[in-house]
Amino acid sequence: MSKKTLGLIALGAAALLVAAAQAQEKFPSKTIEVVTHAGVGGGTDITARMMMVQAPAAFGQELVVVNKTGGSGAAALGYAAGRPKDGHTILLITQTHLLTILQGRGAGVKAEDIVGLARATEDPQVLMVGKGSPYVTAKEFIEASKSKAMKYGTTQIGSVDHLAVVGFARKAGLQTPTVVPFRGGGDVVVNLVGGNIDAALLNYAEAESQIKAGEVRALLTLANERLPAIADTPTAKEIGIDAVYSTTRGFAVLKGTPEDRIKILEEGLVKAMSGKIYQDYLASSGQSLKSVVGRQEWQAQIDEFLRTGQEALASLGVK
Amino acid sequence: MSAFASGMAILLDPYMLWVILAGTVLGVTVGALPGLSGSTxxxxxxxxxxxxxxxxxxxxxxxxxxxxxxxxxxxxxxINTPGDPSASATAYDGYPLAARGEAGRALGMSTVASAIGGIFSVIVLIVAAPLLARAAYNFGPPEYFALALFGLSMLGAVGSEVGVRNLMAGAFGVFLATIGLDLTTGVERFTFGFPELSEGLNLVPVLTGLFAISEMLTQATQLHMPRERLALDAVRLPSRDDFRKCAKSIGLSSVLGTFIGILPALGATTAALISYSETKRWSKHKHEFGKGAIEGVAGPEAANNAAVGGSMVPTLALGIPGSTTTAIILAGLIVQGVRPGPHLFNEQPVLLYAVFASMLAANLIYLALGLFAAKAFARITLIPDAILWPAVFVFAVVGAYGQDQSITDVWVMLIFGVIGFYLRRFGFSPAPLVMGLVLGKMVEETLKQSLLIFDQNWLLFFSRPIVVALFAVTLLSVFAPLIGRTIRHAFRREKGLDPLSE
Incomplete structure (x- = not known):
């Protein structure tokens, strides 16, 4: 073995060492996958894409959305579980994922495996009726609901809005509502305007154009504060009902991801979502401008939901 | 009116023209490639x-x-393979025409009928979008149930000549529609633990398998035969005779296609299938259908292009997509910060008219492409089998995988390729299967929703005028041949003729 070869080997080894050291320091080192259970164009998909606009600057790497629809989040969870836990795969989760996990359908992912990174949106549920409805104020509607079982349009059985409908009715002391499931929020809005159902709990953005056109009336906001876009609509608390329900989305990784990388992801996500583009998106889609919070607050919310979700599901009879 | 003018003015912008031209050329190309659809x-x-x-x-x-x-x-x-699912009905008569050496006549008619249907629907979109949008609110679950039932009543007429086989294939499709999460109970059916199946079978892989893969397999069985490549003579404008023959079916199908397109969930494919059977039903030359009837090309082509404009109506006016592709267009708008809905007509009329203008332009561009450059696009049929079908296979796999990035969808596509192959082999047509799959889900879900709305009292169906009208049309369509025969017989007997003499 000549001196030259030895020298080359030494050089190669040194280069490898440097590369290894860099790999340890530098994260992310490749494109980050953002896994969502929504199809292209769904609300959650759009949230992911809006975050991604200013994220490359925060991470120094590109991001890409991976749409794994199916099984109410089960396909997305299963996909993430099959990827290395190196922080290059992050999940955009909603309460739907957590409910799926609680029902034991999370493709092997357990409740304690979910590590929150940052909350992305907090979208309050709003009680709405169609323009043909005889109820103009929330009080009238609640009063009538005490003697009549109202028909609510929801998406899927055992979904977040199904839980919200049943929970709201119980807290307000109403007759157990009849739930009519539809394929999506758009269908619910059409049937609300068409008078086929009495009411629905929807996010403001889902019925924004119909509210503006006067075809849907927003009666009650199930949040701690009124929404700026419908400032005339009172909150449930204002009329003495302690009901707060919202559609929440946030980023998470699975347990096993190194702690230092979790920290980098949290900081990068919060930075990207504090940018103008994301904040404009929150404002224009009627979501809370205080949506974006870091790991600690978001994890607390996840834990709280997991705690209450179990009994809520049991009360619905959905396992 | 000034909004209309400034919307149309975008056509003077070279950049916009370039974008529309690029989109149209790309659209015709991918439309012509089997398995790669417009929505993908x-x-x-x-x-x-x-x-x-x-x-x-x-x-x-x-x-x-x-x-x-x-x-x-x-x-x-x-090549008897719909390049886009919406063209599946076109193959029934288009291919036999080409086999007779009349490919140019068939393509000319398809081009002109497509453009007429497309332009008609864009005009409807421009004139009546705000008005038509209102009708969507009158369609609740009971109306959709009645509509889907009407669709299912036509199963026997779609596909191969033997009605019973069509009904069998249709019933199999309805069965396949039960796969997935039951909407009203949340129970999983026939998913065998695959989370990807919980939302039901995806249409794209099923269609790609049934049409592209099964065609590939069929071709593979014919390798020993010197395959006659269907030559394309010069594409020409339909003759005066052809046009007179097809005028009625183009008109009927344009209206039908636009209407079906407006209804959410029903897109160009359903529009083409329904208008094929309607064209046949109203034609004076029923016996020609399936053997190369020019009307059988004109009807579905006018309808599937009319459905495009139709499905843009609920997308733009309500923010509710009328088809898979408009769902993607809707997503495109939302990503741009434009939220479609009734208020869009007041707030951003220029944007809307610009969209209308570009759709008009696209229809005119492919009219020109179809008449003068169809030969170039048809060249994909001159690609040798050894290159064409492997390429189709690759595109089919990519197309099936692309929508949801799911390998399960690829398996679904391959399985349906084999199913489609055997269906065809034993004289069944995949078309009623697809209709059963689409409509079966709708019939079941809307029936359950309706009964929840009616507090389980099914008699309340008859309290809704649109439902009653649709039920009546359905009954009529099922019994029309029977009634027609009875009347004819009675008429002949009166004249003292032997009813069986004809």
Whole structure:
């Protein structure tokens, strides 16, 4: 073995060492996958894409959305579980994922495996009726609901809005509502305007154009504060009902991801979502401008939901 | 009116023209490629449009949508494989025509009928979008139930000649529609633990398998035969005779296609299938159908392009997509910060008219392409089998995988390729299967929703006028042949003729 070869080997080894050291320091080192259970164009998909606009600057790497629809989040969870836990795969989760996990359908992912990174949106549920409805104020509607079982349009059985409908009715002391499931929020809005159902709990953005056109009336906001876009609509608390329900989305990784990388992801996500583009998106889609919070607050919310979700599901009879 | 003018003025902008031209050429090309549909392409290119700005982005996606529906007919006619699912009905008569050496006549008719249907529906969109949008609110679950039932009543007439076989294939489709999460109970059915199946079978892989893969397998069985490649003579404008023959079916199908397109969930494919059977029902030359009737090309092509404009109505006016592709266009708009809905007509009329203008332009461009450049697009049929079918296979796999990035969808596609192959082998047509799959889900879900709304009292169906009207039409369509025969017989007996003499 000549001196030259030895020298080359030494050089190669040194280069490898440097590369290894860099790999340890530098994260992310490749494109980050953002896994969502929504199809292209769904609300959650759009949230992911809006975050991604200013994220490359925060991470120094590109991001890409991976749409794994199916099984109410089960396909997305299963996909993430099959990827290395190196922080290059992050999940955009909603309460739907957590409910799926609680029902034991999370493709092997357990409740304690979910590590929150940052909350992305907090979208309050709003009680709405169609323009043909005889109820103009929330009080009238609640009063009538005490003697009549109202028909609510929801998406899927055992979904977040199904839980919200049943929970709201119980807290307000109403007759157990009849739930009519539809394929999506758009269908619910059409049937609300068409008078086929009495009411629905929807996010403001889902019925924004119909509210503006006067075809849907927003009666009650199930949040701690009124929404700026419908400032005339009172909150449930204002009329003495302690009901707060919202559609929440946030980023998470699975347990096993190194702690230092979790920290980098949290900081990068919060930075990207504090940018103008994301904040404009929150404002224009009627979501809370205080949506974006870091790991600690978001994890607390996840834990709280997991705690209450179990009994809520049991009360619905959905396992 | 000034909004209309400034919307139309975008056609003077060279950049916009370039975008529309690119979208149209791309649309015809992918439309002509089996397995790669307009919706798949729009989905694949959606990320590319984000930087374009709202008008250009929607013009681009809209042009692809318009043109792909036409492009599908080129392949349907020349190689008996719909290039786009919406062209499946076109193959029934287009291919026999081409087999007779009349490919140019068939393609000419398909081009002109497509453009007429497309332009008609865009005009409807421009004139009546705000009005038509209102009708969507009158359609609740009971109305959709009645509509889907009407669709199912036509199963016997769609597909192969033997009605019973069509009903069997249709019933199999209805069965397949039960796969997935039951909407009203939340119970999983026939998913065998695959989370990907919980939302039911995806249409794209099923269609790609049934049409593209089964065709590939069929071709593979014929390798020992010197395959006669269907030559394309010069594409020509339909003759006066042909046009007179088809005028009624183009008119009927344009209206039908636009209407079906407006209804959410029913897109160009359903429009084409229904208008094929309607064209046949109202034709004076019923016996020619399936053997190369020119009307059988004109009807479905007018309808599937009319459905494009129709399905843009609920998308733009309500923010509710009327088809898969418009769902992608809707996503494109939302990503641009434009939220479609009734207020859009007041707030951004220029944007809307620009979209309308670009769709009109796309229809005119493919009319020209179809008449003068169809030969170039038809060249994909001159590609040797050894290159064409492997390429189709690759595109089919990519197309099936692309929508949800799911390998399960690829397996679904391959399985349906084998199913489609054996169906055809034993004289069944895949078309009623697809209709059963689409309508079966709708019938079941809307029936359950209706009964919840009616407090389980099914008699309340008859309290809704649209439902009663649709039920009546359904009954009529099922019993029309029977009634017709009875009347004819009675008439002949009166004249003292032997009823069986004919």
């Amino acid at each position: 392409t729009a989905a694949l290119l959606l990320p590319l449009t984000i930087g374009m700005g709202p008008v250009a982005s929607i013009a681009f996606l809209g042009s692809i949508y318009c043109a792909a529906n036409f492009g599908g007919s080129i392949t349907a006619i020349l």
